[in-house]
Amino acid sequence: MKMLTDPSCRAVALSCVALAIAGAAWASQEHVVAQKNKSFSTKKMTIKVGDSVKFVNEDSFAHNVFSLSVAKSFDLGSFGNGGSKSVTFDKPGKIEVECAVHPDMRLDIEVTP
Numbered sequence: 461m462k463m464l465t466d467p468s469c470r471a472v473a474l475s476c477v478a479l480a481i482a483g484a485a486w487a488s489q490e491h492v493v494a495q496k497n498k499s500f501s502t503k504k505m506t507i508k509v510g511d512s513v514k515f516v517n518e519d520s521f522a523h524n525v526f527s528l529s530v531a532k533s534f535d536l537g538s539f540g541n542g543g544s545k546s547v548t549f550d551k552p553g554k555i556e557v558e559c560a561v562h563p564d565m566r567l568d569i570e571v572t573p
């Protein structure tokens with residue numbers, strides 16, 4: 461009897477570890493937003509705390525993506541065609557994303573808990 465219970469105990473412990481790792485991987489998502497024709501590929505998005513957004517420049521000229529919002533302020537600097545940078549959103553709130561080069565570019569991100 462003892463011989464049978466030992467391996468199953470170990471199997472349960474291992475699957476718990478596997479679930480914890482998988483859970484952490486699922487918990488945060490990476491969203492991709494392109495900059496194309498002087499606009500963001502989406503105007504509005506809702507993401508969760510811990511998610512990241514990868515900004516990819518598909519235009520032939522540079523963009524400088526930034527935000528001054530309290531929930532997340534950042535400045536990705538200027539990057540050209542094919543360049544990309546990611547931002548992780550660690551606090552809930554509403555974030556206005558803009559481009560320093562093109563004042564008409566605008567993306568609203570809502571980060572939910």
Ligand SMILES: [Cu+2]
Pocket residue numbers: 498522523524559560561562565
């Ligand atoms: Cu721009």
